[in-house]
Amino acid sequence: MQQSNDVSIQPAIPFWQAFWFWLKLGFISFGGPAGQIAVMHHELVEQKRWISERRFLHALNYCMLLPGPEAQQLATYMGWLMHRTAGGLIAGILFILPSLFLLILLSWIYIQFGDVPIIAGLFYGIKPAVTAIVFHATYRIGHRTLKNHLLWLIAVAAFIAIFVFSLPFPLIIFCAAASGYVFSKYYPRLFNQQNTQQHQQKNYGTAHIDDDTPLPQHAIFSWSRLGKILIIAAILWCLPILILSFSLGWQHTYTQMAWFFSKAALLTFGGAYAVLPYVYQGAVDHYAWLNPTQMIDGLALGESTPGPLIMIVAFVGFVGAFNQVLFGVEHLFIAGVVGAIIVTWFTFLFSFVFILAGAPIIESTHNELKFTAPLTAITAAVVGVILNLALFFSYHVLWPNGFEQAFDYSAALITIAALIALFKFQINVLYVIFVSALCGLAVYLLI
Template sequence: MQQADAPNQAPTIPFWQAFLFWLKLGFISFGGPAGQIAVMHQELVERRRWISEKRFLHALNYCMLLPGPEAQQLATYIGWLMHRTIGGLVAGILFFLPSLFILIILSWIYIQFGDVPIIAGLFYGIKPAVTAIVFHATYRIGSRSLKNPCLWSIAVAAFIAIFFFNIPFPLIILSAAILGYLISKKYPLLFTQQNAHANTSKRYGTAVIDDDTPPPSHAIFRWGNLLKILSIAGLLWCIPILMLSLTLGWQHTYTQMAWFFTKAALLTFGGAYAVLPYVYQGAVEYYGWLSPTQMIDGLALGESTPGPLIMVVAFVGFLGAFNSALLGTEHLFLAGAIGAVIVTWFTFLFSFVFILAGAPVIESTHNQLKFTAPLTAITAAVVGVILNLALFFGYHVLWPNGFDQGFNFEAALMTLAALIALFKFQINVLYVIFASALCGLLLYLI
């Protein structure tokens, strides 16, 4: 890490050092979006000090507002901020590329050996560990974001709204933004995070991209750059879908996958957990690309592999093409791999557009309260929503067949052990997942 030698010299982070970090992150980013954001905070803010807490949370607030995988978009944002467009592309692509290859292989293994006790046992043990990781990550994000009673109240209200009244996530986000803006007009100090910044500086030290570091030249909004990005993105969407439509037909499964996951990328807010019900309804109930049991197993694969949880769509694309034998019975694996690549392309394309087109606007607002207050309130609301998701996931692990069918004491013990390992001993999530998978395998075989 190289620091500036003069006050007017922009601090720099070596590109290849950042490249190696993003590559590493693609292989270790377990635990869903909450866990992945926590890993990035620990590495980039606390340990490496490449970006300050305030700038990190400002970027996170924006990503939380977008449809699509917020953790992958956050990586894209920070990579772009450090190293322009190439940095954003590298960070964003490496975040999910290892997961794509891993899920293609695991999808094939699942089809061939899904009933083998060893595979089933590993899945049995991984689920409690992931549950503990999501709870731990929720605590970490909440402890950083909820700095006063007002933000705590917003988080609690968001939890009550989604847990008890099932209010749609976009409505919760919009309400939090409006509330943050209105309260900040009368009580601006509640949203300035001055106290949080003081504590952060004391703990972590000066960051390369610090609170007062001016935005780099590429982060300044220009209409010409915006039109260029939108034009390129339009071509990257239009050309593939036109080729699929003209060569295979609009009703072909590959074409319908491209169209369906385009809608999923644009219409679903709240990250992967909000996308999953939409994907389930379309892929299982409407198109019939895979069975309900296969969809649940795919979610388990997505939870137990690195990368964004939304990468479960690669499993959906693989099985949808495989089950339909789109290239004939002699090319089942190739058909599945093409399906996985198609759905991944149309799922993530717009995530890059949102960041590369919108980040310059967001960077210009990080010291303006009228913009930061709504985003700070959104972060508080998202903490409550993530807690709801953690409880939802814990319910399905501890009561896999519903309350009427009894409590899973084995899963509860593994979840408790994982929580102790994370909270008490701060053990790396990879070791927690490995140990839990091994315990699950032993229990399943016994």
């Protein structure tokens, strides 16, 4: 029965059209995960009509469940759904590469000229803008997700759990998923897609891969296919980390970067905004690869460049390897490049595995409430976690030396102005960053 369906529903989406779209997306995907997901929705669902909105949102819910960058994983998922494994790899890799090359270049410029008053002033203005952008991202994701009182309650509970009690994020995710599953048994209407997403269900026309399109062959779960993917993934992770361990030693900076960012890829849920506090804690507090100011400056660069926000890890790898002088003073740039590549590899490897291995299971569940309800609850919990991150950065921007030191009124004014620009006038993120940078430069030079 499935075989006959598979033959008749192959989506008529030209491979090279998709390739050029993913390449373009890698260069224009500014605005963090919220902006990147919005771009994909506009292009894939509204304009090109390659994917139905319901299938797009179901894939998004799954990606929000996973540890790692949800926007990059969503691109991988969409590419896989349209053009099998090759399509998923192309979509995911092209989403990363432009920002990797650009961040390596910007990291080098930052290291070489970061103490120059003009550059320091620009970063002074960018950091308050980044704080405003994170608050705005919290609002946008919450507006899209929190469609009833129960989902609001889950979001508030998640915020209290992480902000007040500092509970581990995996525990928060587990509790959210469990609550979604339990409450869906008694109040299924609160988790029904047609209710929670009714505001988004617009008549965009028939999609190539529509709500009722049967699964293509590659989207049908197979134990043998899953086994192959897991074996290949194990080789791609074990081989480089064994090479680093035996050639450099387990305590070497590169080896520790590979190990730490492997854990970050597996243990941090909720996308880029949720992973950043974990990276900050490890890279700054534990390993001291870079200092707090450099970490926030790296976030500013990440917000200012295309690609997933979690590409800040490339900045961490570059600056960390540079600061450690791993190849001697004559090869600082090469050491930084190697560090950036290592952390990028170990951060994103599992993102591809999660999609290529898990998507066939998820595609078979898009009409089953027992699977969709936990994902919806997790998405709500992530809103609370991102709000915690916004407060985390506010503290470091407005009290750069801690609460016991003076409040930075100039940074506060730039933050307020950026919030007004984003919330009231809906000005593009890049314009906000640019104007804030100029304001910061003016303040920095006048002080």
